[in-house]
Amino acid sequence: MLKVRNLSSGYGNVQIIWDASFEVRDGEVVAILGSNGAGKTTLVRTVTGMIHPKSGSIDFDGDELCGKPSRYILDKGIVQVPEGRQLFTEMTVYENLEMGAFSKEAKAKLQESLEFVYKWFPKLKERKSQAAGTLSGGEQQMVAVGRALIGLPKLLILDEPSLGLAPNIVDDILSVAHSMAKEQGLSVILVEQDITKALAMSDRGYVVENGRIALEGTAEELGKNEHVKKAYLGI
Amino acid sequence: MVDFFHQNLSYFLSGISVGGQYALIAIGYTMVYGILRLINFAHGDVFMCAGLIMVYLSASLPFAISIPLVIAITAVLGFVIERVAYRPLRSAPRMSVMISAIGVSYLLQNAALYFTGGLAKVYPEIGFLSRSVDIWGATTRMVTIVTPFVTVALVLILTFLIRHTKIGMAMRAVSRDFETSQLMGIKINRVISITFVIGSLLAAVASLLYFTNYASVTPTSGSMPGLKAFVAAVFGGIGSIPGAVIGAFIIGICENIIKGGASIFGIPGSGWTTFSDAFTFAFLIIVLIVKPTGLFGEKSVDKV
Numbered sequence: 156m157l158k159v160r161n162l163s164s165g166y167g168n169v170q171i172i173w174d175a176s177f178e179v180r181d182g183e184v185v186a187i188l189g190s191n192g193a194g195k196t197t198l199v200r201t202v203t204g205m206i207h208p209k210s211g212s213i214d215f216d217g218d219e220l221c222g223k224p225s226r227y228i229l230d231k232g233i234v235q236v237p238e239g240r241q242l243f244t245e246m247t248v249y250e251n252l253e254m255g256a257f258s259k260e261a262k263a264k265l266q267e268s269l270e271f272v273y274k275w276f277p278k279l280k281e282r283k284s285q286a287a288g289t290l291s292g293g294e295q296q297m298v299a300v301g302r303a304l305i306g307l308p309k310l311l312i313l314d315e316p317s318l319g320l321a322p323n324i325v326d327d328i329l330s331v332a333h334s335m336a337k338e339q340g341l342s343v344i345l346v347e348q349d350i351t352k353a354l355a356m357s358d359r360g361y362v363v364e365n366g367r368i369a370l371e372g373t374a375e376e377l378g379k380n381e382h383v384k385k386a387y388l389g390i
Numbered sequence: 391m392v393d394f395f396h397q398n399l400s401y402f403l404s405g406i407s408v409g410g411q412y413a414l415i416a417i418g419y420t421m422v423y424g425i426l427r428l429i430n431f432a433h434g435d436v437f438m439c440a441g442l443i444m445v446y447l448s449a450s451l452p453f454a455i456s457i458p459l460v461i462a463i464t465a466v467l468g469f470v471i472e473r474v475a476y477r478p479l480r481s482a483p484r485m486s487v488m489i490s491a492i493g494v495s496y497l498l499q500n501a502a503l504y505f506t507g508g509l510a511k512v513y514p515e516i517g518f519l520s521r522s523v524d525i526w527g528a529t530t531r532m533v534t535i536v537t538p539f540v541t542v543a544l545v546l547i548l549t550f551l552i553r554h555t556k557i558g559m560a561m562r563a564v565s566r567d568f569e570t571s572q573l574m575g576i577k578i579n580r581v582i583s584i585t586f587v588i589g590s591l592l593a594a595v596a597s598l599l600y601f602t603n604y605a606s607v608t609p610t611s612g613s614m615p616g617l618k619a620f621v622a623a624v625f626g627g628i629g630s631i632p633g634a635v636i637g638a639f640i641i642g643i644c645e646n647i648i649k650g651g652a653s654i655f656g657i658p659g660s661g662w663t664t665f666s667d668a669f670t671f672a673f674l675i676i677v678l679i680v681k682p683t684g685l686f687g688e689k690s691v692d693k694v
Contacts, residue, residue: 205572229575241570243563254563257556257575306575 434616
């Protein structure tokens with residue numbers, strides 16, 4: 156569904172992503188792995204239109220997204236859960252979720268989507284009138300994922316969902332993303348530094364190093380790869 | 391006590407009235423600051439322009455047409471200023487935008503100077519607003535009574551808009567975080583334009599009320615009320631709408647109490663009126679020393 160070809164991008168004159176190509180198929184969980192500063196976030200931010208690419212193509216179900224504004228890309232169904240959650244902390248959980256429904260289509264289906272989100276994250280229903288900033292880190296991450304789901308994604312991008320969370324909560328969030336992909340046919344891009352956890356939950360993966368795609372393969376292949384083992388898993 | 395209040399009623403009344411007018415201007419400052427972190431120095435001059443536009447329009451049109459037209463033209467003026475002077479600088483450092491704002495301020499003043507030839511233009515008497523009324527022995531104009539009600543009504547409408555509508559929600563989101571708002575699919579430029587339109591609209595209403603009291607408009611008429619409304623916004627905690635409104639009422643009332651100093655404090659002297667402006671700014675300095683974020687200001691958390 157998403158085919159990225161020879162993408163280059165960066166901030167101003169500083170080029171960060173060099174000639175990156177990757178793809179995501181329907182209902183697939185794809186991990187984008189790499190260490191701090193490798194360019195993972197820049198890569199996905201280019202896909203969501205937050206950064207304008209310098210060259211390359213981003214094909215999404217036959218639509219060329221390269222150079223399109225972020226609102227257009229959002230309406231096409233690529234929704235990102237930003238790094239560090241970025242909730243509106245003084246607004247309530249409900250308002251934060253509602254914030255995901257700025258497109259007409261999402262607005263029309265808001266009630267339905269809310270039920271869907273509450274089904275996956277029942278805690279959010281209990282806390283819907285509480286200020287989002289008063290929630291625990293894990294719950295805030297649930298709100299961030301819920302907010303993205305309200306936007307009716309076909310492709311959900313999770314940028315470092317593990318950031319600042321306890322390991323067991325990370326497992327919860329990742330397994331929800333995984334089951335959603337498998338049960339709802341949602342495609343997921345999982346951007347992670349925690350390579351073991353990410354590989355356990357994904358079908359395929361790409362390793363980003365210095366702004367280039369250094370390796371790609373199925374989760375299993377990557378887990379066995381000598382370079383990955385040495386550089387990232389410390390084995 | 392009642393006697394005291396009764397004797398000085400006219401000062402209190404005009405304080406509340408001026409406060410309401412400052413409040414309407416202050417909202418424009420505080421909303422733009424809340425969203426762009428920009429002090430829109432041109433806002434006071436937009437207010438002055440609304441006054442001049444009214445002078446020219448009312449010369450040939452009945453009030454029923456000229457008043458809505460003034461409000462509409464001022465809103466367009468606010469929109470155009472943002473579009474031309476601030477939007478191209480969206481990614482520039484904040485200082486550049488601020489200097490652009492100062493530039494717009496002088497541009498408007500000079501344009502006004504050119505059109506008026508530097509003469510004070512007589513503001514039309516808007517029949518109903520200019521009528522005198524007696525309240526409990528104090529003679530005042532209708533506008534004094536009307537202003538606080540108009541202000542409160544507009545503030546309530548605005549609060550409703552911000553709390554309960556989609557555009558209000560977008561405004562709150564954008565004022566928090568540009569980038570996440572953009573991720574949510576909010577069209578940031580549109581939200582900013584609407585903010586300027588609302589601010590200018592309120593400034594136009596304020597100009598109708600304010601100039602009815604002062605009878606004439608000059609190219610620099612916007613500076614002082616603009617500056618005081620800005621002080622009010624800072625006093626209330628810039629970025630906060632209730633803060634701006636309450637700050638404006640406090641400043642308006644205090645200013646007029648000082649004007650009435652000779653009779654209110656029982657200390658004779660003719661210099662009280664002269665010092666009312668000095669008081670306003672001294673007050674601001676004290677507030678900033680004691681509570682740098684203002685009455686309702688948020689703790690300054692730097693955007694990460």
